[in-house]
Amino acid sequence: MLLWQVIKVAWRSILANKMRTALTMLGIIIGVAAIIAMLSLGEGAKKQVMESISRFGTNQLKVRPGAARLGHVRTGSVENLTMDDAEAIKREVPGIKNISPSVGSTGQLKYENRNATSLITGTTPLFMEINNFPVAEGRFFDETDIKLMKKVAAIGTTVRKDLFGDGPAIGEEIKIEGQTFTVIGIMSMKGQTSWFDPDDQVFIPVSTYMRRLYNQDFLNDINIQVESYEDIPDVKKGIERVLRARHRIPEGVESDFSIRDFSEMIATMQKTSQTFSILLSGIAAVSLLVGGIGVMNIMLVSVTERTREIGIRMAVGARRSDILRQFLIEALVITVSGGLIGIALGVGLGASISYFGDWETVITPSSIALGFFFSVLIGLIFGIYPARKASLLDPIEALRYE
Amino acid sequence: MIELTSITKKYMMGSSEVDVLKGVDLKIESGEFVSIMGPSGSGKSTLMNIIGCLDRPTGGSYILNGTRVDEMDEEELAKVRNRNIGFVFQTFNLLARESATENVELPLLYSGVKEPRALAVEALKEVGLSHRLGHRPNELSGGERQRVAIARAIVLNPSIILGDEPTGNLDSRTGAEIMAILKDLNAKGTTLVIVTHDPAIAAHSQRVINIRDGAVTGRAG
Ligand SMILES: Nc1ncnc2c1ncn2[C@@H]1O[C@H](COP(=O)(O)OP(=O)(O)O)[C@@H](O)[C@H]1O
Ligand SMILES: [Mg+2]
Numbered sequence: 001m002l003l004w005q006v007i008k009v010a011w012r013s014i015l016a017n018k019m020r021t022a023l024t025m026l027g028i029i030i031g032v033a034a035i036i037a038m039l040s041l042g043e044g045a046k047k048q049v050m051e052s053i054s055r056f057g058t059n060q061l062k063v064r065p066g067a068a069r070l071g072h073v074r075t076g077s078v079e080n081l082t083m084d085d086a087e088a089i090k091r092e093v094p095g096i097k098n099i100s101p102s103v104g105s106t107g108q109l110k111y112e113n114r115n116a117t118s119l120i121t122g123t124t125p126l127f128m129e130i131n132n133f134p135v136a137e138g139r140f141f142d143e144t145d146i147k148l149m150k151k152v153a154a155i156g157t158t159v160r161k162d163l164f165g166d167g168p169a170i171g172e173e174i175k176i177e178g179q180t181f182t183v184i185g186i187m188s189m190k191g192q193t194s195w196f197d198p199d200d201q202v203f204i205p206v207s208t209y210m211r212r213l214y215n216q217d218f219l220n221d222i223n224i225q226v227e228s229y230e231d232i233p234d235v236k237k238g239i240e241r242v243l244r245a246r247h248r249i250p251e252g253v254e255s256d257f258s259i260r261d262f263s264e265m266i267a268t269m270q271k272t273s274q275t276f277s278i279l280l281s282g283i284a285a286v287s288l289l290v291g292g293i294g295v296m297n298i299m300l301v302s303v304t305e306r307t308r309e310i311g312i313r314m315a316v317g318a319r320r321s322d323i324l325r326q327f328l329i330e331a332l333v334i335t336v337s338g339g340l341i342g343i344a345l346g347v348g349l350g351a352s353i354s355y356f357g358d359w360e361t362v363i364t365p366s367s368i369a370l371g372f373f374f375s376v377l378i379g380l381i382f383g384i385y386p387a388r389k390a391s392l393l394d395p396i397e398a399l400r401y402e
Numbered sequence: 403m404i405e406l407t408s409i410t411k412k413y414m415m416g417s418s419e420v421d422v423l424k425g426v427d428l429k430i431e432s433g434e435f436v437s438i439m440g441p442s443g444s445g446k447s448t449l450m451n452i453i454g455c456l457d458r459p460t461g462g463s464y465i466l467n468g469t470r471v472d473e474m475d476e477e478e479l480a481k482v483r484n485r486n487i488g489f490v491f492q493t494f495n496l497l498a499r500e501s502a503t504e505n506v507e508l509p510l511l512y513s514g515v516k517e518p519r520a521l522a523v524e525a526l527k528e529v530g531l532s533h534r535l536g537h538r539p540n541e542l543s544g545g546e547r548q549r550v551a552i553a554r555a556i557v558l559n560p561s562i563i564l565g566d567e568p569t570g571n572l573d574s575r576t577g578a579e580i581m582a583i584l585k586d587l588n589a590k591g592t593t594l595v596i597v598t599h600d601p602a603i604a605a606h607s608q609r610v611i612n613i614r615d616g617a618v619t620g621r622a623g
Contacts, residue, residue: 001511012499312495315456316554317484317512319477395456399495 001322003329010330013302014337021334024298027291028338028378029345031284032371036346038280039367041353044360045273058229059097060130062260063089063222063239079218080247080256083210086222088246093238095231100126102221103209109202110175111163118159118200120176122209123223130225133198138170138185146205149212154185156199176202177213232261273359288374291338292382299331299386310390311398324391331383332376339375343368404430404453404562404593409462411448411616422448424616425462432561435585435594437604440613446597449613450566453595454489455479467561484513488555490584492567494547496539496554502526503535506553513558525553529583545576552583556592563587565596569603581606 014021065081086101102123109116121127125142128134140154153176160169172183181204190198210216226235236259243257303310310323347368350361411423422445430436438446451457452464455471464471471482483489496505503522510518526535529549539547548568555563565584569577581603588594596607604610612619 001514005511016499308495309497312497313508313512314480315454315483315489315495316509317480319480319512321477322512396451399456399491 001318001325006326006329007333009326010333013306013330014333017302020298024291024294025334025338025341027287027294028335028375029291029342031286031288031291031378032339032342032375033346033349034280034284034287035371035374036343036363036367037349037353037361038277038284039370040346040350040361040363041273041280041359042277043362043364043367044350044354045270047362048360049270058262059226059232060262061224061226061232061235061239063224063243064220064258064260065218065256067254067256067258081219081222082217083219085243085246086219088242089222089224089239092242093235095227095235095238096224097227098126098130098225100124100130100223101206101219102127102223103206103216103218104220105214107177107202108175109159109163111172114163116159116162118156118162118202120202120204120209120213122204122206122213124206126225127203127223130223133190134188135185136188138183140185140203141205146207149207150205151179151181151208151212152184152204153181154187154203155183156187156201156203157189158197158200159202160186162200176204179213236261276359288378291335292378295331295334295378296382296386298334299327299383300389302330303327303386303390306390307393307398307401310393311395311401314393314395315399320391323393324387327387327390328380328383331387332379335375335379335383336372339372342375343371346371403432403465403467404428404595405463405465406453407463407465409449409452409459409464411445411452411457412460422616423452423459426613426616426618428611428618430593430595432593433588433591434609435588435607436596437607437610438595438597438613439599439601439604439610444613445616446613447566450564450595450597453562454487454564455482456489480512484509485558486560486562488552488558488560488563490548490551490555490563490565490568492570494539494544494551494571496547496550498539501536501538502531502542502550502553505539505550506557509554509558515558521557522553525557526550528556529553543576544572545579548572548576548580549583552580552587556587560592562593562595565594567597567599569598569600577603 063081065079083101086099090096090099100123102121104119104121106117107120109118124146125140128140135154138154141150141152145152153174155163155169163169163174164172169183169186173180174183175181187199187201187203192199204213224235224239226232239259240255244255247256249255313323347363350363353359354361406426406428409423409426409428410421413420413422426449438449440446448457452459455466459472462472466482467486471479474482497508500508503519503526506522506525507518510521515521523532523535526532529552531546531549531553534542534546539550542550563584568584569580572580577600584594584596585606594607596603598604
C-alpha cells in the first residue's frame with residue numbers, strides 16, 4: 001500500500017472521531033508549544049548577550065567599591081575607591097589598554113523653562129573608547145578641560161530631546177544642579193537596555209564633578225579596557241593585588257571592592273532566562289509524556305474498535321507489516337498534526353512573551369525542527385505498541401470479533 | 403488444484419483439546435464447482451478457513467496449485483490470500499466507512515497495482531453494480547453488499563473462489579441472483595467451493611461433500 005493511501009485511511013479514521021482525537025492531541029500541542037516557546041526564549045537571551053558583547057566589547061572590566069555579589073547592582077555608597085587607586089592600577093598592572101575613572105549621580109537639569117532629571121557622569125575622554133560610546137556632534141571634553149575644571153557637558157540623545165526638542169543644543173548654556181554649563185557635544189545613540197537608558201546621561205569632566213559640582217573624593221567606577229580578552233584573568237589578579245595592598249586588606253579577608261567582567265554580566269542575564277527555560281522544559285516533558293500516553297490509549301481503543309476491519313484487511317491480503325504500518329502512521333498523523341498546531345501556538349506564545357513581558361524571543365528554524373522531531377518521536381514511541389498489537393491479531397479471530 | 407491430506411484441526415478449550423477436524427482428505431480439481439454441506443458445528447467454516455489460508459491446520463498437508471501451503475510463512479500466506487483466493491463471507495465483511503469502489507480496491511492496494519480504480523470499477527460492472535460505485539455498505543441492500551464482496555473477491559482474477567454460506571443472510575430470490583453470478587464465474591473457469599445449507603443451491607454444483615463431526619462422510623455428484 002502506498003504511503004498516501006495509508007495516510008488517507010488514517011485521516012478517515014481520525015475524522016470519524018474528531019472530538020476524541022482533538023482531546024488526545026492537546027497534550028502534544030501543549031508540549032510542542034512549550035518546547036518552541038522555551039527555545040525562542042533561550043535564543044532571545046543569547047541574542048541579548050550577543051548584542052551586549054557588540055555594544056560594550058568583551059574586553060571591558062569595571063572596578064567598583066564594595067564586596068562582590070553576583071547579580072546585585074551596587075550604588076556607589078561605599079567610599080573607598082580613589083583617583084590614586086586608578087593611577088596605581090594604570091601604573092602597576094600590565095595588559096591594560098585604557099583606563100577611565102567615573103563618578104555619577106542623578107541630578108537636576110534646566111534649560112530655559114524646561115526641566116529634566118538624568119544621570120550626571122563625571123569621567124575622562126577615554127570613557128568613550130572603553131564603552132564604545134563616541135560623540136556624534138560637536139566634541140567631548142579633553143584633558144585640558146579636565147585640567148582647567150571647565151564647566152562643559154556632552155549630552156546624551158534623550159537629554160537633548162528633553163531639553164532642546166528639535167532646536168540647536170551645541171553652544172547653549174544649561175543648568176546642572178543650579179550651575180551653568182556649556183553644551184559642547186551630543187553623544188551617539190546607544191539604545192535602551194531593559195534596565196537602563198545610557199542616552200539619558202550628561203557627561204562632564206571628572207574634575208569638575210568632584211571639585212566644582214559636588215565635593216567628592218571617591219570614585220564610583222574605574223572602567224578598564226584590557227589589551228585582549230585572554231588577559232582578563234591576569235589583569236583581574238593584578239588589580240586585586242594592587243588594590244588589596246593599597247587598601248591594606250589582610251590575607252583571608254574579603255576585598256572591599258569588586259571587579260566585574262563580561263562573564264558576570266552574561267551570567268546575570270542568563271540566570272533569569274534559564275529559570276524560565278527550566279520551567280518550560282518541565283511543562284514540555286510532562287505534557288509530551290501525558291500526551292503520548294493519551295495517544296497510546298486512543299490507539300489501543302481504535303485497534304479494539306477496528307478488530308473486524310483488521311481481519312477483513314488481512315483476509316484480502318494485508319500482511320502483518322501492512323497493518324503495523326497503518327496504525328503506526330495513524331498515531332503519527334495524530335502527533336504530527338498536534339505538533340504542527342503546537343508549533344504555531346509556540347510561535348504565538350514566544351511573540352506574546354516578548355510583547356507582554358520584557359523578554360526578547362527568537363524563533364529559529366532549528367527550534368521548529370525540534371518541535372516537529374518530538375511530535376514524530378512521541379508518535380513512534382507511543383504508537384508502536386498498539387500498532388504491534390493490531391498486527392499480531394489472528395485473522396480468523398479478528399473476523400469473528402463482534 | 404486443491405489437495406488436502408489428513409487435515410486435522412484442534413482447539414484448546416481451557417485445558418481440554420477439541421478436535422474440530424479429524425483427518426479430512428479432499429481433492430478439488432481446477433474449474434470444479436463443489437458444495438460443502440453438513441450440520442451446524444460440523445467444521446465446515448473451519449475447513450473453508452484452512453482452504454482459504456486464513457487459518458492453519460494442526461496436522462496434515464495442504465497443496466494448492468502444486469505448492470505446500472501448510473509450510474508457508476505468514477507473508478507468503480498473505481500473498482496467496484491476496485492473489486490466488488477470493489473469499490466471500492456470509493456476513494459480507496465490507497469496510498463500513500469505505501465506498502463500494504474503495505472496498506473493491508482493497509486487495510489491489512495490498513498487491514501494489516498501479517491503477518486500482520479502473521480495475522475496481524471493472525469488477526463492479528461485472529457483478530452489475532456500475533450504478534452503485536460511490537455507495538457505502540449501509541446505503542446498499544444485502545444482495546448488493548454481497549455483490550460488492552464478490553467484486554472484491556474477483557478483482558485480482560483468483561483461481562479459486564470460496565463462499566462460506568454466501569447466500570445465508572439473503573432471501574431466496576436474492577440468493578439465487580448471487581448464485582447465478584458465482585456460477586457464471588465458475589463457467590468462465592474459476593474453481594468454486596461453497597458451503598451451504600440449501601439443497602437447492604447445492605444442486606447447482608458438480609459435487610457435494612458432506613461433513614459430519616469433523617470428517618467427510620460421503621459424496622454425491
Ligand atoms: N477458536 C475456536 N476455539 C474453540 N472452538 C472453536 C473455535 N472455532 C470453532 N470452534 C468449534 O469448532 C466447531 C466447528 O466450528 P465451525 O467450523 O464454525 O462449524 P460450522 O461452520 O460447520 O458450523 C464448533 O464446535 C466450534 O465451536
Ligand atoms: Mg460456519
